[in-house]
Amino acid sequence: MELNPVFARRLYLCWLLTQMEKPNVPRLMEITGWPRRTLQDVLKALPGMGVTLNFVQQGIRNNDGFYQLSDWGPLNEGWIQHHHQALKEAIGH
Numbered sequence: 001m002e003l004n005p006v007f008a009r010r011l012y013l014c015w016l017l018t019q020m021e022k023p024n025v026p027r028l029m030e031i032t033g034w035p036r037r038t039l040q041d042v043l044k045a046l047p048g049m050g051v052t053l054n055f056v057q058q059g060i061r062n063n064d065g066f067y068q069l070s071d072w073g074p075l076n077e078g079w080i081q082h083h084h085q086a087l088k089e090a091i092g093h
Contacts, residue, residue: 008090013042014051014069015084018077022056022066032093043067050074 016031017023028039046053050073057065072080080087 003087003090005091008087009042010045010049011075011080012084012087012091012093013039014046014072014075015080015087017053017067017069022058024066025063028067 013028013032016028020027020031025036025039025043028034029036032039034042043053046069051069052071052073054068054070055065056068059065
């Protein structure tokens with residue numbers, strides 16, 4: 001299966017957001033090895049794909065909190081769950 005790495009990165013991040021407890025940028029950077037800017041760009045692109053992503057504020061600072069994927073939109077969650085390993089391979093992770 002040949003996957004576009006940019007699209008695969010977005011799908012993989014969707015999967016990852018559903019697998020982690022309280023995923024935030026520092027933890028996602030640690031797990032993926034992606035630079036902060038790349039991660040922020042991918043997070044920013046998800047709503048444009050129809051994915052509903054919420055930031056749950058915790059703490060006092062503006063960026064204290066975590067991301068929550070609440071609706072997969074047009075994406076097939078089952079397919080992504082089943083193929084998450086292929087997605088990781090497509091992005092070299």
